[in-house]
Amino acid sequence: MSIRPYRDIYRRKSRQIMVGNVPVGGDAPITVQTMTNTLTSDAKATIEQVIACAEAGADIVRVSCPDEDSTRALKEIVKESPVPIVADIHFHYRRGIEAAEAGAACLRINPGNIGKEEKVKEVVAAARDHGCSMRIGVNAGSLEKHLLEKYGEPNPDAMVESALEHMRILQDQDFHEFKISVKASDVFLAVAAYHGLAEACDYPLHLGITEAGGTRAGSVKSSIGMGGLLWAGIGDTIRVSLSADPVEEVKVGYDILKTLGLRHRGVNVISCPSCARQQFNVIETVGMLEERLAHITTPMTLSVIGCVVNGPGEARETDIGFTGGGKGTHQVYIDGSQAHRLKDQKIVDHLVELVEEKAEEIQAEIDAEKTALDSKNSTATSAAE
Structure with missing residues (x-):
């Protein structure tokens, strides 16, 4: 009987994109991300938190841009940050355009709430003009209405279909500098969706179990969900979502990668x-x-x-x-x-x-x-x- 070497992890082959100066996908190391929880409009507090996360090992840091005050502050945040900054965009497509103009390295959009296809195309154009990559961020809690009507509830097929629909929008614009996530707070749902997406495309995948909980429970839930995916060779960049200091997210992220022998730090x-x-x-x-x-x-x-x-x-x-x-x-x-x-x-x-x-x-x-x-x-x- 032939037994696969028990330590070997064969990573899924994906294309590589750049988030600022950080490669994601391909043969690049799996990167660790986190997200600030300060008011982005408070540039000083946000910069301090970004620096603390970078010192803990974060390769990429995401900041939320819910309003014009946030995108105005983003220019200073980007300038002072030692790592690439991802702008998190929801509901208002104009924030995505403003974030690209402010120097964000990547724009994260949520297909379920960004608006009509024409608005997505405008955000894509801004990303191209300003050298941004993008992330299609599908979330089980905010799927599009037509998919909920079709499937009756959030399920893996609905999440993958959402991702592929928006993938085609970007591809139709001849834009390929993007990664994709299909997050859910339910570990089984998230893992099944990621397996389906991994088979359906070759774009880099951003892993996460969203809204995982507090430090202890959230770390366990994230480790089970993302650990299983990483062990299967799926995942090019990760974010551990905890109701805690973002620095803790970075530490847990490295602990997951370290345990699997995928990356070592400290x-x-x-x-x-x-x-x-x-x-x-x-x-x-x-x-x-x-x-x-x-x-x-x-x-x-x-x-x-x-x-x-x-x-x-x-x-x-x-x-x-x-x-x-x-x-x-x-x-x-x-x-x-x-x-x-x-x-x-x-x-x-x-x-x-x-x-x-x-x-x-x-x-x-x-x-x-x-x-x-x-x-x-x-x-x-x-x-x-």
């Missing part, structure tokens, strides 16, 4: 839940480590295990490992090998120091590999010329 802490066998306070230690290592963006792994049952085994697979031992003396591992012993009172400070040193070492290796690759590409280009 320290991946592997830790046990703790039990009566623990030889130090695992939960307290992990909490302090996560806080003090949050500034590290270099991808690396740290295992923190309370006893010797699984500790040595986990340590063999991580960059830095720490296993609890008897009489307040524990074992530190580096690159899978025993390095030295460590007493209780020095655990957090010592591990932070080791991780920071290891991160610098790993980053230097990454930079060296990138330099070598750039040099090789440059040489090949020169030879071809």
Whole structure:
């Protein structure tokens, strides 16, 4: 019997578009998005939140543009943002045109409420004129009236049909710089719709379980829905929708990608839940480590295990490992090998120091590999010329 390699994820082949300077689709890394919850008209507050999200790792940030005050502020927001800005447009097609003129990298329109086809065409023309890409954002909660009448309720077929109808409008305008989403708060509905859309077109797909809930429940729901799709190779950019600080959305997004081995950023802490066998306070230690290592963006792994049952085994697979031992003396591992012993009172400070040193070492290796690759590409280009 032939068994598919259990770690392999074969990504769906899609065309690639650009959101500002960020590639989406094709062989580009899966990008992480979030959305501000400040008043967009308050440019200062919105810029501060955009910067915080970018520092947390957001590749793209979306802002809502419900009125003229918002699109007026957008020009300053775009100018100060370190990442591409997507303008979220609902109901008023003129806001889409204004957002394109203000420098938005992408326009998100909702087919269910943007208006007649002629209005969509005007938004498409503005996007083309100003170098914007677009997102067709279908949502189960705002499907077009004729589709609800046809299907009786929001279902996967209705959502895919909505997406394809608006895809054809953009294609008729010879506009192909767009991605598509078919979001629902119901995980089963969203997942089925995305599977149907993935088979129906080759455009990049923006994944999301909309209105997922608060931090804990929403993270679980998003992880189940998007995790299953990503595991199936579906999805080119993701947004975790939480009733929480947008920075939390970015963190959860990376955790989902990190768990599937699709993208790595920062320290991946592997830790046990703790039990009566623990030889130090695992939960307290992990909490302090996560806080003090949050500034590290270099991808690396740290295992923190309370006893010797699984500790040595986990340590063999991580960059830095720490296993609890008897009489307040524990074992530190580096690159899978025993390095030295460590007493209780020095655990957090010592591990932070080791991780920071290891991160610098790993980053230097990454930079060296990138330099070598750039040099090789440059040489090949020169030879071809």
